[in-house]
Amino acid sequence: MRTCAKELVYFRQRNSDRKSYTERIYRLFTGYLAGHGLRLTGQRRLILDYFLKADRHLSREDIYTALRRHGIGRATVFRTLKMMEKCKLVDHVVGMAGKPRFEVNIERPHHDHLICINCGRIQEVRWPKLEAIQEETCRKIGFTPNWHHHEIFGWCRDCSRKK
Ligand SMILES: [Zn+2]
Ligand SMILES: [Zn+2]
Structure with missing residues (x-):
């Protein structure tokens, strides 16, 4: 089962500049x-607020389950996430069984993800050396990289112990 441990490591601290960030x-x-001729409706605002308060990577179902009591349907969650992705506000991390999970991506350093196939926990990691190798390789072959995601699937520390 999912743990509630904080997943978003490389996230802005909830300090004084948190307000201007929001x-x-x-x-x-x-x-x-x-x-696009649209407004920030109450429902879109609730979804955005939920994201800004989250400390883990969220699935569509997480958002729907948390907000359905406000009358928000799956289609609204789906469409709002699409829009948030289009304006590069959120990014998705491909989770287990192809189910994406999402994270706020504004003003956060680039990081990659270790995904536990037992409990679903996603850990954030940074690999400066690996990034440098990638950049060098791309430069050598004249490839201009735009973005990438590294996902390593396996067992987290807690689940490895229980194996
Ligand atoms: Zn685990
Ligand atoms: Zn992340």
């Missing part, structure tokens, strides 16, 4: 919606 995210999303 405001920048709101401005970005509101601007994106306006550009």
Whole structure:
């Protein structure tokens, strides 16, 4: 079963500049919606707020389950996430069985993910040496990298112990 441990390691601290961070995210999303003739409705706001409070990678089902008492349906969660991805506010991490999980991606350093196939926990890792090797290899063959995701699937420390 999923643990509740904090997953988003490389996340901005909840300190004094947290408020302006939240405001920048709101401005970005509101601007994106306006550009498409849409508004930040109460439901979209609830989904965004839920994201900003989350300390782990969220599946569509997590969001739906948490917010359905507000009358938010699966289709709204699906569409809102699509829009949040389009404006690069959130990114998705491919989880188990192809089920994506999402994380806020604004002003966070690049990181990759270790995914436990037993409990589903996702750990964030940074590999500066690996990043440098990738960049060098791309440069050598004249490839311009745009983005990448590394996902390593396996057993987390807790689950390995219980094996
Ligand atoms: Zn595990
Ligand atoms: Zn992450």
